[in-house]
Amino acid sequence: MVTIKEIAAAVGVSSATVSRVLNYDPTLSISTRKRQAIIETAEALNYATPRNRSRAAAQGAGTGLKVALVHFLEPAQELADPYYVGVRLGIESRCQALKSEVVKVFLTGSAPEATILEGASGVVAVGHYYGDELDWLRRHSRHLVFADYAPAGDADDSVLSDVGLAMIRLLEAVHAMGYRDMGFIGWIDPFYGPDNIHSERRCRAFIDWMTKAGLYRPDLCMVERMTPDSGYRLATAMLSKSDRPKVLITCNDNLALGAYRAIHEMGLKVPEDVAVASFNDIPVAQFLAPPLSTVKIPAELIGETAVDLLLERLSGREVVKKVILGTEIVWRGSTPQPNGQPLSIADKEVKIY
CATH class of the missing domain: 3.40.50.2300 (Response regulator)
Structure with a gap:
């Protein structure tokens, strides 16, 4: 494998200069001709940076x-x-x-x-x-x-x-559409037990954001131990209230499927009577009637x-x-905007900590 020292000898500069050029040091004062010569020599000799060598080793591993x-x-x-x-x-x-x-x-x-x-x-x-x-x-x-x-x-x-951040962005978007009465259905994280039933990240973010906005109603935040019927059961209970929410946010698309069933059985319509938004964007979401708005998580x-x-x-x-x-909100027919204009909100940045 070619070394920085060999590149330096071929071009007639110091090894330190080669290193700084190949690491794109913006503080280095060097002529354009000399910089180009270093880069072209490195390419001709198939020099690989330490990072690229690590990636190649990982592929081989x-x-x-x-x-x-x-x-x-x-x-x-x-x-x-x-x-x-x-x-x-x-x-x-x-x-x-x-x-x-x-x-x-x-x-x-x-x-x-x-x-x-x-x-x-x-x-x-x-x-x-x-x-x-x-x-x-x-x-x-x-x-x-x-x-x-x-x-x-x-x-x-x-x-x-970061589904907590995704929840905040979803709430901000729905709030900007003009909705204020928002409900949430989700599940209880089994690790935290009965004394902390709202510990799941989406649920916690929902409560915190709604509280800060002065919109939180405890009766419109319902969770239970997850079962195949949780979405149907929780949505039925919440939408049976006289002051039911105008938007129902579910913790994932499976819960939304149960919520759709409850809404239709109660003679209500999506989104005219209650809008619905969810998380995951599983394949069936786009084929519901109407198609489901959901936060796409790159599974x-x-x-x-x-x-x-x-x-x-x-x-x-x-x-x-x-x-x-990052996540992306995929807007479909279950959450129309009052002004009828399309909305696209995405967080596609990849963050490494």
């Missing part, structure tokens, strides 16, 4: 890799939630492209044999893990990356979207990025990395 994919949902539960199917497909497709083996492990109920994790090059854990389960994963994984979840602290690599990209983080670890990265992928 993927060949023959054995990845344990640990899922917090059972197969039947996952199939009922297309969002998590997308995360898994992202992991599998990235591993397939890298010619890496994937071994699926479902961490539901009793823990599987630890040797499955210990025999893998690394582990990608999909979903939320707490307490003993989290300790078990850390204890038996050579390298561990979380997909769609970031444990507290800075001990683990993770990739997810497959979350899975792909988790594998890339694992490859970086195998290539020698030691610093913990947390990647936050």
